Amino acid sequence: MKKGKLIVFSAPSGSGKTTIVRHLLEKPELNLAFSISATSRKIRGTEEHGKDYYFISPKKFQKFIKKEKFIEFEEVYKDNFYGTLKKEIKRLRKEGKNVIFDIDVIGGLNIKNHFPKKTLAIFVKPPSLEEMERRLRNRQTDSEEKIKERVAKANHEMQFADKFDVILVNDNLEEAKEKAYKLVKEFIEK
Ligand code: 5GP
Numbered sequence: 001m002k003k004g005k006l007i008v009f010s011a012p013s014g015s016g017k018t019t020i021v022r023h024l025l026e027k028p029e030l031n032l033a034f035s036i037s038a039t040s041r042k043i044r045g046t047e048e049h050g051k052d053y054y055f056i057s058p059k060k061f062q063k064f065i066k067k068e069k070f071i072e073f074e075e076v077y078k079d080n081f082y083g084t085l086k087k088e089i090k091r092l093r094k095e096g097k098n099v100i101f102d103i104d105v106i107g108g109l110n111i112k113n114h115f116p117k118k119t120l121a122i123f124v125k126p127p128s129l130e131e132m133e134r135r136l137r138n139r140q141t142d143s144e145e146k147i148k149e150r151v152a153k154a155n156h157e158m159q160f161a162d163k164f165d166v167i168l169v170n171d172n173l174e175e176a177k178e179k180a181y182k183l184v185k186e187f188i189e190k
Contacts, residue, residue, distance in 0.1 A: 005098040005188050006089075006115055007032070009180075010108030011124035012154030014132040014139075016170040020124060021102045023177045030184055033097035035088055038064065041080040045141055054085070072103075072110035077149055084111065098188055105157040108164070120187040122180065123164035127171035129154060 007024075011017040025032055038054040040061040049055045056064070061081045065073060073083025084103065092099045101111060105123070112121040126132035132154055136147050161167050166183055170176040 004093055004096075004118065006111060006119040007098060007100045007184055007187070008108040008111050008119055008121040009100065009102050009124060010105045010121065010164070012105075012126065012132060012157045013150050014136040014154070015124045015126040016135070016173055016176065017124040018102055019173065020168075020170070020177055020180045021100055024100060024180060024184060027181065030181075030188065031096070031098050032100045032184075033092045033095065035084060035092065035099050035101045035103075037082050037084055037088075037103060038070075039080065039082045041077075041082075053082075071114060072107045074104055074107050076104045076107075077146075077153070082107070105160045109160065112165075120166070120183065121164045122183065123161045123167045124176070125158070125161060125167055125169045126154075127169065129158075 009017045009021050021034070024030060025034055036050065036054055038056050038061065040056060040058040043049070043055050047053065058079070058081070061083070064070060064083070069085055069087065070083040071086045071089060073081060076082045082104065084101065084107065089099055101108065103111070108121055112119045126135070129151065133147065133151050136142060136150055142150065168176055168179055
């Protein structure tokens, strides 16, 4: 069985990366498991604790930072912390899985730097910032202020695209899913 590889998907939000990650998780032959991050942000819509994220209080998040429980963490948005727990990666690798991450650009590069050979880091690029903003509005989960914050962040994140192993442009979701599948399959079979 192919196991123990790390697959990082990073992108500005609204680029479609979460949809791509979910698609790959449905493929049993890839033997993937989702790395559940911890976050101090509030639970949203249909999200579940222990499935989408480990939702913890800002206070607990700070305590975990002090205790060095994270392999990487970021204040992705003001007062909203997100991080990958060392324990989570250990748990999934022990299960014999390849681990897939849906994390922000800096976090993704941090994972790549920690495990350069084992990691395939993919940057998902939205076709344009206008399109990305449109997708965020369609999602109807964020306030106008939050959308503006996400768009500003996306502008900044685009500069890091070249540091990734691969840039995957998502101008057609079906094609992007297919390309992502091929990239991951090839990498885990190496
Ligand atoms: P959202 O609030 O939309 O779920 O996520 C906001 C951003 O935080 C997304 O870009 C998501 O990929 C990123 N993110 C989620 N988990 C982590 C993590 O563990 N570490 C880092 N650095 N970013 C994360």
